[in-house]
Amino acid sequence: xxxxxxxxxxxxxxxxxxxxxxxxxxxxxxxxxxxxxxxxxxxxxxxxxxxxxxxxxxxxxxxxxxxxxxxxxxxxxxxxxxxxxxxxxxxxxxxxxxxxxxxxxxxxxxxxxxxxxxxxxxxxxxxxxxxxxxxxxxxxxxxxxxxxxxxxxxxxxxxxxxxxxxx
Amino acid sequence: xxxxxxxxxxxxxxxxxxxxxxxxxxxxxxxxxxxxxxxxxxxxxxxxxxxxxxxxxxxxxxxxxxxxxxxxxxxxxxxxxxxxxxxxxxxxxxxxxxxxxxxxxxxxxxxxxxxxxxxxxxxxxxxxxxxxxxxxxxxxxxxxxxxxxxxxxxxxxxxxxxxxxxxxxxxxxxxxxxxxxxxxxxxxxxxxxxxxxxxxxxxxxxxxxxxxxxxxxxxxxxxxxxxxxxxxxxxxxxxxxxxxxxxxxxxxxxxxxxxxxxxxxxxxxxxxxxxxxxxxxxxxxxxxxxxxxxxxxxxxxxxxxxxxxxxxxxxxxxxxxxxxxxxxxxxxxxxxxxxxxxxxxxxxxxxxxxxxxxxxxxxxxxxxxxxxxxxxxxxxxxxxxxxxxxxxxxxxxxxxxxxxxxxxxxxxxxxxxxxxxxxxxxxxxxxxxxxxxxxxxxxxxxxxxxxxxxxxxxxxxxxxxxxxxxxxxxxxxxxxxxxxxxxxxxxxxxxxxxxxxxxxxxxxxxxxxxxxxxxxxxxxxxxxxxxxxxxxxxxxxxxxxxxxxxxxxxxxxxxxxxxxxxxxxxxxxxxxxxxxxxxxxxxxxxxxxxxxxxxxxxxxxxxxxxxxxxxxxxxxxxxxxxxxxxxxxxxxxxxxxxxxxxxxxxxxxxxxxxxxxxxxxxxxxxxxxx
Ligand SMILES: Cc1cc2nc3c(=O)[nH]c(=O)nc-3n(C[C@H](O)[C@H](O)[C@H](O)COP(=O)(O)OP(=O)(O)OC[C@H]3O[C@@H](n4cnc5c(N)ncnc54)[C@H](O)[C@@H]3O)c2cc1C
Numbered sequence: 001x002x003x004x005x006x007x008x009x010x011x012x013x014x015x016x017x018x019x020x021x022x023x024x025x026x027x028x029x030x031x032x033x034x035x036x037x038x039x040x041x042x043x044x045x046x047x048x049x050x051x052x053x054x055x056x057x058x059x060x061x062x063x064x065x066x067x068x069x070x071x072x073x074x075x076x077x078x079x080x081x082x083x084x085x086x087x088x089x090x091x092x093x094x095x096x097x098x099x100x101x102x103x104x105x106x107x108x109x110x111x112x113x114x115x116x117x118x119x120x121x122x123x124x125x126x127x128x129x130x131x132x133x134x135x136x137x138x139x140x141x142x143x144x145x146x147x148x149x150x151x152x153x154x155x156x157x158x159x160x161x162x163x164x165x166x167x
Numbered sequence: 168x169x170x171x172x173x174x175x176x177x178x179x180x181x182x183x184x185x186x187x188x189x190x191x192x193x194x195x196x197x198x199x200x201x202x203x204x205x206x207x208x209x210x211x212x213x214x215x216x217x218x219x220x221x222x223x224x225x226x227x228x229x230x231x232x233x234x235x236x237x238x239x240x241x242x243x244x245x246x247x248x249x250x251x252x253x254x255x256x257x258x259x260x261x262x263x264x265x266x267x268x269x270x271x272x273x274x275x276x277x278x279x280x281x282x283x284x285x286x287x288x289x290x291x292x293x294x295x296x297x298x299x300x301x302x303x304x305x306x307x308x309x310x311x312x313x314x315x316x317x318x319x320x321x322x323x324x325x326x327x328x329x330x331x332x333x334x335x336x337x338x339x340x341x342x343x344x345x346x347x348x349x350x351x352x353x354x355x356x357x358x359x360x361x362x363x364x365x366x367x368x369x370x371x372x373x374x375x376x377x378x379x380x381x382x383x384x385x386x387x388x389x390x391x392x393x394x395x396x397x398x399x400x401x402x403x404x405x406x407x408x409x410x411x412x413x414x415x416x417x418x419x420x421x422x423x424x425x426x427x428x429x430x431x432x433x434x435x436x437x438x439x440x441x442x443x444x445x446x447x448x449x450x451x452x453x454x455x456x457x458x459x460x461x462x463x464x465x466x467x468x469x470x471x472x473x474x475x476x477x478x479x480x481x482x483x484x485x486x487x488x489x490x491x492x493x494x495x496x497x498x499x500x501x502x503x504x505x506x507x508x509x510x511x512x513x514x515x516x517x518x519x520x521x522x523x524x525x526x527x528x529x530x531x532x533x534x535x536x537x538x539x540x541x542x543x544x545x546x547x548x549x550x551x552x553x554x555x556x557x558x559x560x561x562x563x564x565x566x567x568x569x570x571x572x573x574x575x576x577x578x579x580x581x582x583x584x585x586x587x588x589x590x591x592x593x594x595x596x597x598x599x600x601x602x603x604x605x606x607x608x609x610x611x612x613x614x615x616x617x618x619x620x621x622x623x624x625x626x627x628x629x630x631x632x633x634x635x636x637x638x639x640x641x642x643x644x645x646x647x648x649x650x651x652x653x654x655x656x657x658x659x660x661x662x663x664x665x666x667x668x669x670x671x672x673x674x675x676x677x678x679x680x681x682x683x684x685x686x687x688x689x690x691x692x693x694x695x696x697x698x699x700x701x702x703x704x705x706x707x708x709x710x711x712x713x714x715x716x717x718x719x720x721x722x723x724x725x726x727x728x729x730x731x732x733x734x735x736x737x738x739x740x741x742x743x744x745x746x747x748x749x750x751x752x753x754x755x756x757x758x759x760x761x762x763x764x765x766x767x768x769x770x771x772x773x774x775x776x777x778x779x780x781x782x783x784x785x786x787x788x789x790x791x792x793x794x795x796x797x798x799x800x801x802x803x804x805x806x807x808x809x810x811x812x813x814x815x816x817x818x819x820x821x822x823x824x825x826x827x828x829x830x831x832x833x834x835x836x837x838x839x840x841x
Contacts, residue, residue: 015839025239027267028237028266030271031265031266031268032270034270036272036273039268039271039272039274042281043285044288044832044835045238046811047759047810050777050810050811050815051810051827056836059837060836063840064839065839080715080780080808080810081694081715082777082812083779086815116707122271
């Protein structure tokens with residue numbers, strides 16, 4: 001099945017930040033094995049999930065992504081021994097920030113995909129795409145809107161500050 | 168201003184079938200900074216590469232993007248081509264529109280749109296690439312081998328015979344590993360010691376091998392070609408330069424009842440001991456935990472409780488005051504060969520997730536032993552001088568039951584893998600048993616018989632056909648002591664009937680596990696290990712003896728359960744890899760390393776804390792008069808492996824990973840915007 005054939009439905013855009021050694025190679029394997037999957041994901045290759053600054057994710061949404069995938073080596077399998085542990089810790093913290101920004105959690109997918117898990121990569125891609133498709137387009141960080149003006153007759157609240165919402 | 172050239176490859180039909188390559192080249196050609204954009208059938212072919220070189224020369228390109236297969240496939244090819252045309256190779260990158268696009272999508276429109284996106288992302292990155300130089304580092308042509316089992320011995324000998332200097336570190340008093348404990352070995356039933364001891368002696372006498380027994384690796388610094396290793400020489404309490412191995416001290420020792428590790432606790436040894444008569448080096452060690460002298464000292468006795476060995480030693484080699492010493496060695500490569508240990512069915516397990524066998528009595532039934540204990544009972548040098556006698560009362564067991572897959576292939580106990588050698592050694596054990604007890608009955612409970620290997624299947628069949636072993640397919644649910652016998656309750660799944668055997672002795676083929684504490688060594692070496700603790704190879708098929716840390720190799724049963732032929736093959740392969748490395752005077756490395764901007768760095772050293780390699784050093788910044796202004800971080804490019812964790816962690820963004828800078832990555836993310 002290829003959802004992109006249906007032009008009327010909403011086609012989300014997802015940016016994937018993946019490490020070079022496990023997930024990128026796993027995605028290569030999916031290719032070599034000709035595993036068909038949704039065409040909504042664009043991969044940005046990094047050496048290690050440890051290299052991923054949470055601001056990359058914030059930026060991706062700001063620039064119009066509807067969803068983000070972060071994927072690297074399984075715990076204890078990191079090519080660089082411990083980069084993925086640092087990434088995990090960083091993202092645990094980042095999750096609180098996501099809530100503050102008002103991003104529904106379903107827009108961000110964290111997973112481990114090893115170099116031998118082409119099949120799993122396909123699942124991650126299709127599941128994330130389906131989830132984000134159901135959530136609809138991302139239109140700005142709700143948490144960054146200013147609170148409504150309390151006094152009667154006050155001007156309408158500001159729209160979300162620039163960059164995020166307009167698509 | 169950037170002048171980027173884009174080359175879109177059809178890869179025959181592989182990309183061209185699903186991606187409209189001409190449209191990709193056309194769309195990308197419209198991007199600012201792209202001055203050349205073409206498509207071609209096979210970019211990696213000679214004419215394809217010529218196209219790239221020609222465009223670099225004619226159009227004065229400042230960057231090249233090849234939209235084709237995975238960079239893991241051809242990045243090197245195209246970088247070399249770019250370099251050949253005078254462009255810095257690191258200004259050439261690939262967009263993966265085959266594995267990540269044409270091969271996984273059918274819809275031509277969607278695939279083409281995606282291919283355009285992927286190419287655009289890399290164009291934006293390459294615009295921000297800077298020329299980098301390959302890092303060149305000299306090679307120290309000495310190798311460290313950790314572990315002196317058959318794998319470590321073989322690796323050390325091959326390396327030394329190949330002309331390299333070798334330091335062989337073994338934590339026990341003697342080299343030899345588990346092979347020295349075995350009686351006879353499958354598939355040929357040749358005597359283990361007879362084939363092993365000559366190799367041990369060869370190690371000892373080799374002019375290029377420095378044997379460091381009773382030593383452990385404490386710390387490792389540095390990187391491929393240039394490791395600095397700190398080795399702890401544990402106190403033997405015996406001066407190695409004086410001892411001649413006469414053995415008088417052991418005769419004199421008053422403590423004679425220490426369970427012998429070598430005999431798997433079935434025999435006894437003295438407190439000053441060599442593990443076995445053929446030990447290499449043949450120099451005793453005082454086991455301070457059991458020695459009367461040290462026990463007396465620990466209890467604060469005024470007079471020494473003992474000193475018999477010292478009195479007996481004609482050469483004055485006993486040195487109670489000896490302490491651990493540390494030596495450092497510089498080596499260019501490391502081979503890890505720390506081997507295995509057996510899973511024990513007891514209640515206490517070394518790792519979370521592992522469980523013992525309550526149903527087999529947690530190892531409290533004296534006549535239930537493991538495979539290595541059986542080897543010692545069957546061995547002529549063992550505690551019973553090769554007579555098969557059961558531990559509880561020394562009787563000859565007439566009925567013996569062997570259980571395969573104890574722990575192995577049992578996810579409920581925390582081990583899901585197959586230990587690979589047990590099917591073979593159980594068959595061997597039934598044969599050894601019948602050769603010693605002619606009227607004995609051997610029954611084997613098995614799940615499958617896995618005997619793949621040259622002469623292996625024939626061997627297991629021989630056990631049944633010639634030596635009368637009875638194989639029962641099925642598991643055993645309970646083993647317990649019942650008066651004089653060990654009751655074995657099992658189930659024959661082929662007949663569908665329960666089986667009950669009154670055995671005289673039961674031998675458990677327990678799983679092979681990595682050595683306790685191997686994780687710590689792995690962390691010292693920065694190599695990765697799987698969830699059981701086996702060292703990970705760099706690639707399960709194509710790089711079986713390399714690890715993920717350049718310059719560190721792996722051999723033998725520390726990587727996965729292995730028999731002797733496999734361990735030896737791996738060891739020779741690892742030695743060949745090291746010798747290949749040593750054939751270079753200088754090493755080349757990708758310049759994907761982190762760099763610190765000293766002006767921005769505030770010296771918080773968060774980067775140092777997260778760096779997996781210890782690549783971050785402290786650098787003093789001084790003014791012209793020499794006054795210290797601040798201490799900043801500095802990355803040693805030889806040590807850095809380029810993960811970039813430092814950059815993601817740095818609060819002031821003053822460390823950057825070359826080739827993956829923030830600027831480059833944000834440009835990629837922005838290029839995906841609608
Ligand atoms: C019951 C039984 C019977 C077997 N029978 C056969 C057989 O008949 N034929 C066959 O081919 N195979 C047989 N095997 C398998 C065989 O034992 C292994 O293949 C072989 O011993 C593996 O060699 P190795 O050097 O990798 O490991 P080991 O023999 O375990 O040697 C590892 C060495 O490294 C040392 N070491 C560990 N950690 C450190 C450290 N941190 N620092 C320094 N040194 C360290 C250890 O002290 C040891 O000397 C049998 C195994 C068992 C359990």
